[in-house]
Amino acid sequence: MAVARMNMNCSIQSSLSCILKPSYFFNFKTTQFKNRLYFPQNHLISSKRSLLCTCSGNFQAGEKAEPFVITTPLYYVNAPPHMGSAYSTIAADAIARFQRLLGKRVILITGTDEHGEKIATAASACGSSPREHCDVISQAYKMLWKDLDIAYDKFIRTTDPKHEAIVEEFYFRVLAKNDIYRADYEGLYCVNCEEYKDEKELLENNCCPTHLKPCVPRKEDNYFFALSKYQKPLEEILEQNPDFVQPSYRLNEVQGWIKNGLRDFSISRAAVEWGIPVPTDNKQTIYVWFDALLGYISALLEDKEQISLQSAVSSGWPASLHLIGKDILRFHAVYWPAMLMSAGLSLPKMVFGHGFLTKVL
C-alpha cells in the first residue's frame, strides 16, 4: 500500500512537471487559442465527449475510498476568462482524467471568486451592479469550460450563500483560537492586489511589482489574522514535507518569505461594501482572500447537505492538489495553511505553482 501510494505520488509529480510546460499544451500560436476562447458554444469541440473517462462516479475503487481532490484557482471575476485561466483549468482537467483512469474517485473543483473592491469597480465601470456583473462573468467561465470540454465536478461561486455560511463558521473558529484581533493599520495599498504591501517589496515610485502601478497610502482600522504565530509550525511543515510546495524552486521561494519573518495580515476592509460582512462587525467586510480560499472547502458540500464545515470536510477535505499560478503562491502556501491550522483543519497535500504561458518560470 505504501509503495503504491508512493508510485502514485511520483506519477502525479512527473505528469505535473511534464504537463505544465506551456509548450506541451499549446503547440499552436497563442493567437489561435485566444480566438478559440471566444468561439460560440459547440463550435470548438465536437458533440462527441472525450474518449477519456470524464465521469467521476465511474471508478473501480470503493465509493468510500479517499477521493483525489484537485482544485483550479477560483477565478477573479473582475474581467472575462483569459488564456491563463484556461491554462490552469486544462492542466487540472488532464490530471483529473489521469487519476480517473487510475481508478480513483476524483473531485475536480473550480469556480469564481466574486467579492472585493476590484469587482465593485469593474461592475460600476460597465454600469451594472456587482451581482449582475458576477453573474455574467461567472457564466462566461462556465461556457468556456463547456466549450473546452472541462469535466469539473464542482463549480463554487463565493457569493453562494452556502459558501458565505462556511466563511462565517470558519471566522468564528479562528476567533475562538484568539487568532483575530483589531488594530489600526497604515500602509501602502495596491488596489489590484487588494493588499497592503511591504515597502521593501515595491519598485520605484512605490509601484507594485506585479501590477507596475503605484500603491496608494491608506489608513483604516481592520481585523488582523495572527499569521506570525504560525511561523515556526509552517517552517516545520515545509521541512518535513518537501513535496508540499512544488516545483522545488517555488518551495525555496516560500521558505525565503517565511525566513524573512511573517507579519500578521489584515482580514477585513472598512471601505469595501461588496464582501461578506465580518460576523462580529457589520461595518467591515471580510478580506477577499480570507473569503475565497474557503471556496475549496465549501465547494465540497453536497446540495442538500447540512451546511457546516464538518459536513464539507467529510466530503473530501483535505485537497490532494491545489493547482495555481505562481502569482498566488504566497496566499496558498503561507496564508492558507496557517488559516487551516488555526481552525484545526487538515492541510492540503500539495500546492503546485505553475508559471505563466508567456514565461515558463
Ligand SMILES: [Zn+2]
Ligand atoms: Zn499589485
